[in-house]
Every structure is written in C-alpha cells, then in structure tokens.
Amino acid sequence: MLSRVARRIYWMARYIERAENTSRLVNTYHFLLLDLPRGTQVGWEILPVITGGYEQFTERYQHHDERNTVKFLLADSKNPASLLNSIASARENCRTSREVLPGHAWEQINELHLYARARVNDALPRRGRFEFLTDIIHRCQQLTGLLAGTMSHDHAYDFVRIGRNLERADMTSRVIDIGAVSLKESGESSGLDVHVWTSMLRALNSYQMYRKDVQIGVHCADVVSFLLQNDYFPRSVAHCLDQVEECLGDLPLHKDTLKHVRDVRRRVTRVKPHKLDAGSLHAEVDRLQIGISAIHRQIRDTWFS
Amino acid sequence: MTIDWKKYDPGECYDELISTPGYARAAARNLTSWLRSLSDEELQARKVDAELAIIDKGVTFTVYSDGENIDRAWPFDIIPRVMPIREWRRVEDGLKQRLKALNLFIDDLYQDSRIIRDKVIPKSLITNSKGFRKECVGIKPAHRVWAHICGSDLVRDSDGTIYVLEDNLRVPSGVSYMIENREVTKRVLPELFENNTILPVDDYPDRLLEMLQSISPSRRAQPEVVVLTPGIYNSAYFEHAFLARAMGAELVEGDDLMVDKDDYVYMKTIQGPARVDVIYRRVDDLFLDPEVFNPDSALGVPGLMRAWRKGNVALANAPGCGVADDKVVYSYVPDIIRYYLDEEPLLPNVPTYRCNDRQQREHVLANLETMVVKPANESGGYGMLVGPQSTATEREEFRRLISSNPRNYIGQPALHLSTAPALCDSTLEPRHLDLRPFILQGRDTYVTAGGLTRVAMKRGSLVVNSSQGGGSKDTWVVDNESG
Helix, strand or coil: HHHHHHHHHHHHHHHHHHCCCCCHHHHHHHHHHHHHCCCCCCCCCCCHHHCCHHHHHHHHHHCCCHHHHHHHHHHHCCCCHHHHHHHHHHHHHHHCCHHHHHHHHHHHHHHHHHHCCCCCCCCCHHHHHHHHHHHHHHHHHHHHHHHHHHHHCCCCHHHHHHHHHHHHHHHHHHHHHHHHHHHHHCCCCCHHHHHHHHHHHHHHHCCCCHHHHHCCCCCCCCCHHHHCCCCCCCHHHHHHHHHHHHHHHHHCCCCCHHHHHHHHHHHHCCCCHHHHCCCHHHHHHHHHHHHHHHHHHHHHHHHHC | EEHHHCCCCCCCCCCCEEHHHHHHHHHHHHHHHHHHCCCCHHHHHHHHHHHHHHHHHEEEEEEEEEEEEEEEECCEEEEEEEEEEHHHHHHHHHHHHHHHHHHHHHHHHHCCCCHHHHHCCHHHHCCCCCCHHHHHHHCCCCHHCCEEEEEEEEEEECCCEEEEEECCCCCCCHHHHHHHHHHHHHHHHHHHHHCCCEEECCCCCHHHHHHHHHHHCCCCCCCEEEEEECCCCCCCCCHHHHHHHHHHCCCCCCEEECCCCCCCCEEEEEEEECCCCEEEEEHHHHHHHCCCCCCCCCCCCCHHHHHCCCCCCCECCCHHHHCCCCCHHHHCHHHHHHHHHCCCHHHHHHHEEECHHHHHHHHHHHHHHHHEEECCCCCCCCCEEEECCCCCHHHHHHHHHHHHHHHHHEECCCCCEEEEEECCCCEEEEEEEEEEEEEEEEEEEEECCCCCEEEECCCCCCCCCCCEEEEEEEEEEEEECCC
C-alpha cells in the first residue's frame, strides 16, 4: 500500500470523527449553559481554548460571545479546525484516494460537504443549531458505518480505524479537560458538578452507557474514570488506545509505534481519579494529550513519509 | 413507429453503416435489421439504460470551468459503428508498419541521425522541434522502442479511403472509454452479441501489462509496474485509475516515487521503499524530472532521468518520443516508412502542405478557404483554422501567423469526414466521426480491435473532442464471414 494513500485515509477518518465531535461539543455546551445559573463564570470562550484555537480566536474576534464562538467553531473558513474545514478536508482526502474506498463513501462525503456548506448559517442562532448539528452527527455516523460495512478490512481499513480512534481519544481527553476547567472556575463545591459532568457525558454520547455502568449517580471521579479507563465504552481513552493497538498488530514496521501506544495506555491505567483535584486532573489530561500527539508523530514518521 | 432506413440520408459523405438510403453495408446488415425490429419506445428505453449504466459505473471525464473541475458523465451514443474484419486487418497492418517505422526513426534521431545525413528530412526540422530532447541523445531503450503506446487518429473521406490524420505519441488517452463503451453496449444491446461475431476489446489492459513487463530492465519474474499520474485534477485521471486497477498496478503520483543514491526508483509504501521497474507515465516530458526539465514541476520525480539513462527503470513512453508527434514530421511519415522499412506505406497520410516550403506555403495561402491549417505542436484541436467554416478575419489572422512562423504550420485539404447514424432525440441522423485505435509496441506489436470512435454530436459539426460537445460510440470489428 502506498504511503500517500495510507496518509490520506488516516486523515479522512480523523476529519470525519473531528466533524462529529465538534458538532456534539457545540450541541451539548449549548445545553449546559442553559442549565447554569446566570452570572456563572463559565462562558463560551472555553471551547476555542479546548479545541486549540484560542489564540487565533482572540486575535480575530473582539467579542467572545456565543455567536462568535459558534461561528469560529463551525463556519470560520480561516479556522483550520472549524466544522466546515474538517468536512472539506475529509472530502479532499477521500477524493484523492477513491481508488481504495467504496464508491458510496465518496458520494456520501460529498453530500455531507454540500449540506454543511449550504446550511451552516442556520446553526449560528440557537434556534436552528440543534437540528443542523444533529444532522451532521448522523451523517458522520453513517459514513463510519458505511466504511465498516463495505470496505475490506485490510491495511487501508486499519488506517481508517487508527485515525478515528486517535481522534476520538484526543476529543475525549479534551472533554474531560472542559469538565476540569469548568469546575475550577465555578468552584468545585458549588453544586454545579452534576450538571457539568452530565453535559460532558452527553457530549460524548455516553450518559446512558455511564448510567448502566455506574448506578450511584454522577460524580466527578466516576465520570473521569469511565471516560478515561472503561474497557468497553467505545469513546473512552482506554478503549480507543486498545483499538489502535489492535490495528497496529496487522501493520508492517509497527514496533516503535506499538511501544508508544502501550506507554500511553499504561499511564491511563495508572491514573487515580479519586485522588485528583481539578488542577491535577488538568495536568494529567495535558500529559495524555502530549502522549497522543507523540503516537501521531510516530505513525506519520513510520508510514506516511 | 420504427426506424425507416429509407429516410436516413448521409448525403455526399461516406456513411459507415448505410451505403445508400435503405441499403446497409454488408457488415452492418444484422445490426440495421435488428434495430428496425425495435419500437421507438424500446429504442428510447435502451438509450436511458445506457445513460444509467454510465452513471452507475462512474464513467466520467473532467472538464474545467470557473476554476473548479467537474466530473461529467461520459457522452455516449448507443448505435455501434461497424467495420468488416477484412478491411480492419489492412488497417491493423498499416498501423503496425507505421509505429515500427516511427520507432526506428526516433531511435535514429537520438543515435546517428542517418536519415538526416541521407537528406531524407532536413536537419532544421529536428533542431527546431519542440519535442526533441537533447538529454535523450545516445540512450538505447529496450528493444530500441521509444513510443510504446500510440493512439493514431483515422478519418475516412467521401470516397471511402481511410487516412491517418495524426499519430499521438506522447500520452495518448481514450482507451479506457473504448473498453467502457463495449461494456455498456453489452448491457443495453445484449441480443446483438448473439447474432454477430464481434472481436473483443477488453484484453487491452492485459496486453498493456505484457508490453510494459517486456521492457523491464530487471530480471525479476514479476517486474513492478506502476502508472504515474499528474493527479486527480488531470482531465484523464479516470483513465489512469482505470488502467492501474485493470492491470493490478499501483497508481502513483510524483511524490510517491523517489530516486535513491543507487539511482534506482522506489515507491514509498507502508512496508518501506519498494523498487519500481517500469513506469507507465501519463505526465508530460517536461514535468517528469525537475532536475533536468521544468525545475518548478511538482508532478515529477527528481533524478528520474538519471535512473532512466542508467537503464535502471523503463519509461513508457520514453522521454523525447514526442519528436515524432509533430505535424510537420507527420508529413514525412510516408518517406520515413520507405527509408527504414523499404516498404510502401499501407495507410495513406492526408495530403499535407508544409508552410516552410515556399511553393507549398503559397498553395496553402491561396486556398485557405478549402484547407485546414494546423500548428505543428498542438493537440486537442487547439489553434486550428478550419477553412470552410472560417471568417475572413480569421483567415487574415492565419495569413499573418503562417508568414511570421512558417515552420510551425501545415495545411491540409478539408476532408468530408464519414458519418454513422446516431440516436438524436427520437430519430437516427448522420453524425461525423473519427477513429482512434491504440497500438502497443514492446517486444511485440499489438493493435486494439477497432478503437475509440468519437462523434461530433451536433449536426454538421466536425469537432469530436469530448470537451467540445463530442460523444463516442462502441466500435465493432465484425467477423460474420467466417460464420
């Protein structure tokens, strides 16, 4: 398999996943803010912080209000991580590797792109946002399902899964970070943590699975443990890393990358959520993200160049 | 209502299926009588089937407009064009003869230039040629073949004579559409294949692979063959992907290849570098290697020429073979055939007047209204004057162009291109067409059975290019005589 094709497929999968995650993040944050009492310090600004575009955001936008933040995250063509750009990048990577993908993948991704471009402005005011973002999420999931169900599960598909799971692990860690930061800013004992963590679970579509697993209620440490360490939930960091590890086993020259993944995985296992306050949780997430970036760089150097 | 062949009148032009209103040519009789058995509705239904099949199969070509490139469905006419096998065998022999001579010619130009010393063609013709690459002098490719894949355009005049209009030796395209046209016809007119012996065309990718393997410099049992494409923005990308898939070869872009210190070519794979033996390149000469040609080229592979000169990789077509793909050189092809093969040409050229010769130039200038004037080095129908359809201003413009750069122009009498019935709305009408067979030369020589027929879908139009409203149709070489 050509390195270029592997690279493009990997990025296509990452961008599809990123588009879905961004949509869900904006959607849940909207609902969280509706629940918080007026005057709470927590604002929309935190989203650009978490998704890594804060500097650019503050440079280009004077008012850090809801409308501008949502615009920056969804529709801004200069923000490389905006929803529209993620979808356009997924499409471009799909378009240039069509020879190894099922034909319908291209058609669906193209439709997704056209739909998002035509309708994104509906999502800027609160009224149309939910419907638009839910549609985007469904279309992304459809694509993921289409690839799983119609593409040969060969090396090319390994790169799809690796890309998707790394992106997922990355997003889950960022969501945990939002929880940590929100709590720190609103005061840990303000009684808000139930709302905050419930929202975070929703942002990862994991509320129901969490309740099935943990019956006693929504507590910070339990949620963090679930999102970080649960072996079975497909969006937990641990599960994503296990998936990546499984795919790596099939690929040639996997030794160094496998070692990186196992290192990060071990660190995740060793975290003790019950003993962490918001500040040390934030530091832990930071280390985890550095680990995920290192895995990405190792993949790039091994197979893409 | 069914088809009434008596109402179909090709006029003065030679028609490929109908000799005079109501009478089909022998090879086409099964086809025309079967078509007459269909009702109008049924005929239309088949047409719709063909359109759907083309969309389903994703047969597209790329057009550029407003800076965006768009895949368009391939325009296709369901009525096949028919040629009797006996006539085709003569054409086939003529094409083989032509490519053999052209390859001897190119090889000679890059070695001793005997043909120039013997004054068969003037030296200035070559030194002024846009396709001549001094970097290729002295190189001896496998089997001494430079042009491995050639697409020659054939046209038929009103008296029935088939002429070679031009030889495309650089990166000729269209062969994938020839194969797809047959696939579609089999789907929508299956009955016809039971009553006719039609030579198959789908062996082309195997023949191509065989030819490419035959020029491999390595002795590996399975030489690594790749198809080098400029990428998805190229108008022939569909074909590049099609041929790579059909041959089981990797479709690579310049970035996927590298030339290592050992001067071998490698492709970058997830297993690490893998050596490449043969490159079927669909990138123009000047973009092949930024170290030697256009330094800004991002499509090429730095060091590729070095690897090729050392004999470590084969390139098809070889760089520099475009020297024979020049309208002025074309006018010498009959002499070239006589010179190298000591044979008479089996296929005639269209009579051609060279504007760098004073007498011939004067003839062209005096007859602009009845002639077609072409620049020596363009393809795709660009920069041409079609005399009978030109305005006085256009003719003045060409008068000036020819006088200022006579080497760059040739003139040919405008031919009455032959026609075949095409399904237009609800009736069959004559439309002009040409034919592009593909010839392969490596260790052996091979010609496709028929080729790609391109049709000008507008009434009276002579422009067959798909970018300018042209369509295409399946081409049958039928062997109904041997039963």
